[in-house]
Amino acid sequence: MRLNYILSDLGIGLKRNLSMTIAVVVTIWVSLSLFGSALLAREQVELMKGNWYDKIQISVFMCTKDSGGRGCSGAEVTAEQKNRIRQVIESNPDTAPDGVFGESKKEAFTQFKKLYKDSPIVSTVTEDQMQESFRVKLRDPQRYQNLVSAVAGLPGVDTVQDLRQYLDPLFKALEGLQFGAYIAAALLLIAALMQISNTIRLAAYARRREIGIMRLVGASNFYIQLPFLLEAVLAALIGAAFACGTLWLGVYFVVMRRAQETFRVWEWVGATETFRATLIMVVVGLVLAVVPTFLTTRKYLKV
Amino acid sequence: MIRFENVSKTYEGQSKAALLNVNVEIEKGEFVFLVGTSGSGKSTFLRLVLREHRTSKGHIMVAGKDLNRLASWRIPQMRRQIGTVFQDFRLLPNKTVAENVAFALQVIGKPRSHIRKTVPEVLELVGLEGKQDRLPDELSGGEQQRVAIARAFVNRPMILIADEPTGNLDPATSEGIMKLLDRINRTGTTVVMATHDVSIVNQMRKRVIELENGHVVRDESRGVYGYQH
Numbered sequence: 001m002r003l004n005y006i007l008s009d010l011g012i013g014l015k016r017n018l019s020m021t022i023a024v025v026v027t028i029w030v031s032l033s034l035f036g037s038a039l040l041a042r043e044q045v046e047l048m049k050g051n052w053y054d055k056i057q058i059s060v061f062m063c064t065k066d067s068g069g070r071g072c073s074g075a076e077v078t079a080e081q082k083n084r085i086r087q088v089i090e091s092n093p094d095t096a097p098d099g100v101f102g103e104s105k106k107e108a109f110t111q112f113k114k115l116y117k118d119s120p121i122v123s124t125v126t127e128d129q130m131q132e133s134f135r136v137k138l139r140d141p142q143r144y145q146n147l148v149s150a151v152a153g154l155p156g157v158d159t160v161q162d163l164r165q166y167l168d169p170l171f172k173a174l175e176g177l178q179f180g181a182y183i184a185a186a187l188l189l190i191a192a193l194m195q196i197s198n199t200i201r202l203a204a205y206a207r208r209r210e211i212g213i214m215r216l217v218g219a220s221n222f223y224i225q226l227p228f229l230l231e232a233v234l235a236a237l238i239g240a241a242f243a244c245g246t247l248w249l250g251v252y253f254v255v256m257r258r259a260q261e262t263f264r265v266w267e268w269v270g271a272t273e274t275f276r277a278t279l280i281m282v283v284v285g286l287v288l289a290v291v292p293t294f295l296t297t298r299k300y301l302k303v
Numbered sequence: 304m305i306r307f308e309n310v311s312k313t314y315e316g317q318s319k320a321a322l323l324n325v326n327v328e329i330e331k332g333e334f335v336f337l338v339g340t341s342g343s344g345k346s347t348f349l350r351l352v353l354r355e356h357r358t359s360k361g362h363i364m365v366a367g368k369d370l371n372r373l374a375s376w377r378i379p380q381m382r383r384q385i386g387t388v389f390q391d392f393r394l395l396p397n398k399t400v401a402e403n404v405a406f407a408l409q410v411i412g413k414p415r416s417h418i419r420k421t422v423p424e425v426l427e428l429v430g431l432e433g434k435q436d437r438l439p440d441e442l443s444g445g446e447q448q449r450v451a452i453a454r455a456f457v458n459r460p461m462i463l464i465a466d467e468p469t470g471n472l473d474p475a476t477s478e479g480i481m482k483l484l485d486r487i488n489r490t491g492t493t494v495v496m497a498t499h500d501v502s503i504v505n506q507m508r509k510r511v512i513e514l515e516n517g518h519v520v521r522d523e524s525r526g527v528y529g530y531q532h
Binding site for chain 2: 217219223
């Protein structure tokens with residue numbers, strides 16, 4: 001196979017279809033950026049759900065000497081109080097069997113350090129300031145009122161939180177965004193598909209003499225398809241590269257520089273998740289280029 | 304080299320057959336004229352040999368291979384054994400003479416050293432030495448057809464198919480082209496040429512196959528064009 005011939009052909013093809021190629025690049029760029037954002041939004045929801053969300057619904061935080069809850073008397077919760085609280089939770093009919101998990105100060109501190117890992121706060125907080133808690137799984141997540149009122153106000157209980165009450169609206173919003181991004185990405189990807197097949201049709205028409213002679217002298221189908229394939233792959237790769245760059249910039253400026261500083265309560269997507277998303281984007285971009293090219297060239301370059 | 308066995312061809316959407324029950328055998332090294340009026344089936348005959356279409360009925364053997372049984376990915380390999388020349392030359396206008404000929408070798412992946420050696424040889428054979436850097440529209444019609452023949456022959460095919468190669472040329476130029484085709488035939492290449500040119504057929508005294516309405520109506524070993532109209 002003659003590489004320099006193929007490459008010069010590729011250059012001629014790209015120049016001839018420059019405006020169409022740019023259109024393909026831009027469409028792939030925007031659609032893959034949206035697609036990548038949707039992937040990251042999903043990762044973000046997973047991270048926010050964290051270790052607890054799928055397992056527990058209610059968190060019962062217990063008193064420290066600084067907490068001012070109804071059941072606190074300015075002192076640490078005692079072992080006796082803890083046992084009593086646990087008993088009340090376990091005996092409640094709405095609590096799932098084996099549905100009570102205790103989180104010690106140490107575990108709470110480990111989690112805290114993970115969330116605030118690059119913040120100066122970590123050095124000022126000690127393990128002792130962490131709150132112990134019981135995390136409770138319900139038989140039916142909708143029926144939490146009974147347990148909340150049974151536990152709230154018990155001696156040693158600071159606050160009772162229904163996790164889902166806080167997180168569900170947020171997740172709904174994120175999932176909505178993600179859904180919208182997927183739809184927009186899908187529509188744009190369809191547009192990219194059609195643009196690619198249109199570009200190839202034009203290119204095949206512009207090169208019909210060459211193609212006619214190639215077929216006549218017995219050039220293999222793959223050899224005839226190759227310049228078209230390379231053109232499409234190159235356009236897709238450029239578009240995908242722009243999209244990956246856009247995603248990295250977005251993650252860097254929006255998440256790493258802003259959100260992560262402001263909302264430290266949970267983990268945020270970072271380099272690992274972004275890298276994973278960009279890999280998927282490149283693969284999708286390539287599939288997007290190769291599949292319609294094969295289909296269209298088969299149609300227009302039939303032997 | 305080429306054998307038609309009960310070949311019929313009806314194009315899609317047409318009721319009349321373009322070829323009907325054609326039985327022809329062309330031996331290796333033969334020179335055959337295919338004559339007949341327009342629409343008699345000459346072009347269909349040639350296209351079937353090139354496997355541009357499939358037969359509707361019957362079998363065509365080319366170089367021992369049944370074209371109906373040839374997988375579509377093997378068609379390019381088969382076509383490398385066949386050179387083709389047309390009335391309208393079909394040269395690439397933005398390539399020089401040498402590049403046009405070299406193109407046929409490049410696209411089937413021949414090494415550059417082979418191309419550098421073969422192209423000047425074949426240009427000399429067709430009488431175009433010294434014109435390798437001209438563009439097609441700087442050449443006369445006869446010269447353009449010589450380029451096309453050089454391109455068809457550069458890969459040393461077993462068969463050369465010529466579809467009215469002199470159709471656009473004046474008689475004197477046509478004679479030169481026929482001498483060239485004759486020379487190529489003498490190297491052992493089978494030549495099948497469709498033509499309307501009465502004087503050429505009568506002069507050459509080669510085998511003549513006449514088609515009429517898709518039937519073979521005459522097959523003479525040292526024939527003339529036929530009944531003068």
